[in-house]
Amino acid sequence: MKAEIKLALTMGLLGGVVVFLFGGWSVTVLGILIGVFMGLSIGGRVNKKDGPRKLALQSLSTAGIAAVVFIAVSLFQNYVVAPAGGQFPSELYIVIPANLIGGLGMILFTALTAALHGLPDRQERLGKLILMVVLVIAFPFIDRITGLHWSGQIIFALIFVILGLGLNIVVGFAGLLDFGYAAFFAIGAYTTGILSSPQHHIFMNFWLVIWIALAMAALWGLILGTPTLRLRGDYLAIVTLGCGEMMPIIFRNLTNVTIKEPLTCWIIPGIMRLFNSSAATKCITIIDNLDLTAGEKGINPIGRPYLPFIGEFQSNNPIPWYFLIILLILLSVFLIRRLRDGRLGRAWMACREDQDAAVQMGIDPVHTKLTAFALGAAFSGFAGAFYAAYIRGIFPSVFEFSTSIIVLCIVVLGGMGNINGVILGGIIIMGADRLFLPALKDLLKGLMDHTILPALTSNHTLQAVVAQNANPILYRYLLFGLTLVIMMALRPEGIIPSAQIRAELHADEETSAVEKAVKN
Amino acid sequence: MKSFFRRFMRPIIAILVIYLVFLLGPIAGLDFPIIVGRIQESPKMLVQFLIIGLANGAIVAIIALGYTMVYGIIELINFAHGDVYMIGVFTALSTLSVTGALTTNNPVHLVLGIVAALVVAMIVCASLNVGIERLAYRRLRNAPRLAALISAIGMSFIVENIGLIWAAQSWLVPSFGTTGGGAQKSFPDLLSKIMISLNLDPNLLASTGLGLRFTIKDLLVIVLASILMIGLRFFIQNTRLGKAMRATAQNRDAAKMMGINIDRVISITFLIGGGLAGAAGLMAGLYNNTAWWFMGFRAGIQAFTAAVLGGIGNITGAMLGGFLIGLLAAFSDGYMDARWTNLWVFAVLVLILIFRPTGLLGEQVGEKA
Known part of the structure; x- marks a missing residue:
């Protein structure tokens, strides 16, 4: 009671x-x-x-x-x-x-x-x-x-739920720590942006683009995964961080792409000049001054999905977007559950628990990890395509390291390896970030302006300092950081843990308990 | 046929990769004709970039020492280390502001202010680093390594946020026109000011007529970094505590059996690493003249790259790696394209981890993820 x-x-x-x-x-x-x-x-x-x-x-x-x-x-x-x-x-x-x-x-x-x-x-x-x-x-x-008007923010949370579900395949199922997950999100979003924006005079249908974005993200997962997945543990984490950080730099700077074929443009002329020959070769230019990503300005506007009866999805009506993202989540959850329970999923978990033992059982570790990486990336392609269409514009700064870490926060908070946990984690983290903090800011600002600051009138410097620092948005990073540190210290298996991960994370507590029992 | 492929596979792949670099490199500034042209144009610039690279590399090397020492002892990438360095920059700036060194023209006052800033920055960063270890890493020492790494990332975010709030305090950080915590703050060029107030040219090579710049800033950074590195080497090689640190790095359990207090040794490692980061903070502030709450991330990545490049866990390697990364960055800024410099640093990090994870001077570090 x-x-x-x-x-x-x-x-x-x-x-x-x-x-x-x-x-x-x-x-x-x-x-x-x-x-x-x-x-x-x-x-x-x-x-x-x-x-x-x-x-x-x-x-x-x-x-x-x-x-x-x-x-x-x-x-x-x-x-x-x-x-x-x-x-x-x-x-x-x-x-x-x-x-x-x-x-x-x-x-x-x-x-x-x-x-x-x-x-x-x-x-x-x-x-x-x-x-x-x-x-x-x-x-x-x-x-x-x-x-x-919570729907608009809840849709953001749900985008991050898909990202969390994808990262969960990599981190939770396969046990590969990935600090560069936002890179694939970026690839999905930029694929969508480039293929359906007037900036490039290509107007592909969203329902087609979303699959292309998915395929592109998966492809880049394969490309980035092939050389890196030989590494283990924290080295892999840092390599993924490096790759993930390269993406925003690349997207930020691809504003005047010129590709000239090197053999004809400078290697052969250079050799000829060495021999004092004056014969000239024609320089082949493949791409000349193409503005692919528009740098900081970003790509916008981006095409939106269209459905009969509903028409084109509009930004002032979140309901179709909401149901679209719910559908995408359902599809993702369905696919991920099938994958997890199948042969591949069991291979992932075997590799996570003990790679050497898994190899002895006939599992190909490179193939297993690569599929986890590519499939994990594929779901972020989904999220990226939806995000680009929903926001209608994409900017390189969205895809930086902090985004990767927010997604990691979602997975860690909800419970690594647990689908329901990740969904809950995504809603909690993004709800806190998008709904709770701004509302808290408004509340505090109102309280400050009307009640607390007037009480401090005697001291103007103090008043200014208090007013300036009473802005919860300033403490966003602190929130994410504390989530990670506290979860790791107190409950590394997350809110809704998967049974295996819990056993793994508490393995040495068990051994120490056994040791104690033996001593007694 | 099959043996033919096997024999020529590697050269063919190598040629293909080189061709691709030639084809796509120019997008990211790696355009050989342009680079060669620029070097031919003014070879003097090469020496100039060497100087800039050495000074920046010295700062990177000092930060890298903190990474490599911690990794050597507890095999943890102390992700928050770069942000501790950022706190060092802000501590130095605030100390200078509080002691009045920012506004004075008296050279003695300026020198004393800088010394005070160095001491305070080192103390603050050392205690911060020890605190981070106590709070976030100690209880995870026997947990899976990834748990500690995630905790380190979290700590890094927390320290960054502290920096952001610190930068917003106008009474601690003078703003010189920029407002708000998110903006880059300017860190006044005090060393040149000292020289000018003594009626000397800040450029030490001005009288030689070579047209090169080797300023008092470069000199201070290189000298101070060398002192710190030599001091650290001496400490590790010749003192009892240094010996204990090396023993702990080699085998923690065996060291424990020999009566070494592991917790204390690890705390001291973090203490020294933090102190070095604080010193690097002051140097970077005086050298680059900016302070920004997010500068720790990039500096941390550069320093970590340097540590890996030299061979993580290896102190000489970290120094070497630091200088190499500094040179790479200066070269890329000067001859390629400053927008892409960070990409090349990341590329070095990724390539070195993939192809030679032991680094240039590294011994085999156990991979027991």
Whole structure:
């Protein structure tokens, strides 16, 4: 019972923190989401035999406490924090239904999800699936009705989920640390950009380009992987970092490409000059002054997908984009699961656990690693194509080292080798980066301007210093860095660990436990 | 037929690769006719680039020592090391600002300020590096190596963020026109100022009439770097602690059995590496006259490349590698295309790791990933 109260308080406050930043209708959306989440966590500890009805009733108390905490925080935000930040509190006709639906939704969905645990296994899985599908489909519409405008940022998060899924093949399944993953993202995006932008007078259909981008990324995975994958461990990591850093430099500087055939242009004339011959050869110029990537200015605009009935996807309507990226994720997850469970996936994991033993079993390590590298890269081609079409413009600075590390953060946080973990990690990391931090910035700025700074009027330098540093966006890198360091120190296997990785990472704890036991 | 292929495969591939370099190299500035033409035009410039390369290489070498010492002892790429150096630049700049050396014209005050900046930068960076080891690496010493590497990357991001916030503090970092933490800050050219206030020409070769520049900045960097390198060599070869470090690098368990306090030795390694990075920070600030929160990343990669080039774990190798990388960068800036210099540094890193991971002077480093 104590554990349940703790859970209820954590969940209520967790939701409250987010509501704190957004206010308004976010109460409703979060109430439902947290309800589902709470139901899932309760389900892990209950007695399955009790049956759905009893479980639902049992969960009610927890859900009730959480809902009360949650609504209390929400009201506190609306009537205390918002005025302190210089905003008007929401009107009653929004506050009452929003909080009511949010609180009731939380209780209802907790009970519903908890009840699912009481069903037989197959029905339970089916029920959860239906619940998930309903939530995923309903999200953009709720988002639009409530006017929260989270969809645009959630789409970013989902792009990074695909990247995380791809990197997970390389890092999680095959155990190859890749610090240059953004390079393949860049290749996918630039392929799309070059093939469907007026800058190059090529207008290919997005539905075709996305596959070309995928193939290009995979091809470059093969090209970069072939020489590098002989290395092991940290040397491989650094080589991938080097390759990954070369890509933005290349894309930044390919602004006037001239290729002259060297034999005819200077080798033969040079030799002739050595022998004092005056015979001239004709210099063959293959490409003359081609502006391939437009440097810092980037490629834009880029063509967008078009579908009958929907028309061309527009930037002011995120719903088609949302469903497109969800489809891409589903496709990726399907493919990755098939790969993981097949012969190739098992070979990856065997190589990860012990390469020498795997070779003895007849696995070709180079081939295995190369496929992991190329397939991992292929999914970032997907993400790159979608990203280019969605943003409508690509710039080299997007694909630098920090992007590779953000994707690595997603994989590490969610759990290396676990698909669900990576999806959760992507949503947490990118949600924090794209939604949470900007909202926190606005909140802090409002509080600073209206409440805290006036209290410091006596000291103008201090006032300036505080105002300048109270910007959470400044601390973005700190957030990613801390995620990596803390996860590695406390829970290297991630939030949702894969069983094998956990065993591997805690191997020496086991041996030391055995040693202790022997000593005693 | 088959033996024919086997026999000529390698030369054919080699010729193909050389042809491809000739064909595509010019895109990235590697255009031999142009390079040869420029060298013929003014051979004096070659000497000039040699000087610039040596001075920059000295800074890279000092940073590289920190990488190579840590790798030699715990086989970890201390990814945050480049960022520790960046903190060194900012510490030096802030110390100079606080001591008033930035605004004075009194040569004694300036020299004292620079000495103070050197000492403070070394102390701050050394403690930072030791702290990083305590917080992020120590508990991962027996974990898989990749876990420690990921932690190192995380630490690097944290230190970069500290630099970004530091750069935004106008009361610590004078801005000289640029504002905001993200912008590059200027680091005043104090050495030339000392020379001018003493009525001397900052260019030491001005009176020779050769038309070359060898300034007080070059001299200071090369002299200070040499002192630090010789001091480090002496410390490692001739002192008890240096011996303990070498023993730990060779075999940690055996060293432990001989009664060496491993934790202490590792801490001291990080301490020395950090101190060197701090000194490099002051030198780089005085030499290149910029301070930027992101400069540690590029410098770190260059230094790591230098360490690998010389043979990681090998201290003489790191010095050699540093000078080579400095020369490469200067040569690329001067004769090829400055936009592509970083690409060539990365290319050297990738090629050396693929084809000769032991480096130029390296002994075999155990590969036990």
